[in-house]
Amino acid sequence: FTLAGAAATGLVRLSSVALAAGSYGAFLSDVRRQALGMGLSEGIVDAALRQTREPNAKVLKLDRHQPEFTLTWAQYREKVLTSAKIEAGRTAYGTYGNTLAKVTSATGVDQQPIMGIWGLESYYGRITGGFNVVDALATLAFDGRRAAFSAPNC
Structure with a gap:
């Protein structure tokens, strides 16, 4: 008889926070x-x-309020795809082109999407954020909206 089983049978009512905390532990065990x-x-x-x-x-709060989800394409393009960012991308590609070629060879993922994501997410490494990477990635993987990306064959 487990806590999850009790909750499922209605014998114990858990808050969503308590349930999530229990499932997060199970998620981490699976990881x-x-x-x-x-x-x-x-x-x-x-x-x-x-x-x-x-x-x-x-x-989770920041993830749900990203500009990609709150702006129109025209607003997003104007705000995010600046000439400075494009130039930074060219510079980064010049510096890391050989490494990108190795990544493409090893994974089959083209360099262009890698560069695009790298630029949008971190301005080519200039913005590193204030979050612990393991904590943030585990949180996003657990959240479920990206479950397909954590599949073993990805």
Whole structure:
């Protein structure tokens, strides 16, 4: 008899926060199992997963209010795709073109989408944010809206 089973049968009523916290632990356990199954060292996996204990509410809030979802295409293009960012992309490509070619060769992912995402997400590494990467990525993966991207074959 588990807490999840009790909740499912209606014997225990849990708040969505408590339920999410319990499922987050199960999610992290599954991530750990998958990572170890892929050959990552137990020490590295455990050290990484110690960096996240519960979904990061600020990450989720910011994720839901990204400009891509709140602006029209014209507004977004005007605000985000600036000539300065395009020039920064050209510079970054000149610097990292060989590395990008290796990534494309290893993954089959074309360089152009990688450059586009890198530019939009971090201005080619200039904006690194103030979030712990493991915590933020685990939160976003757990959130479910990107579940397909965390599938083993991605």
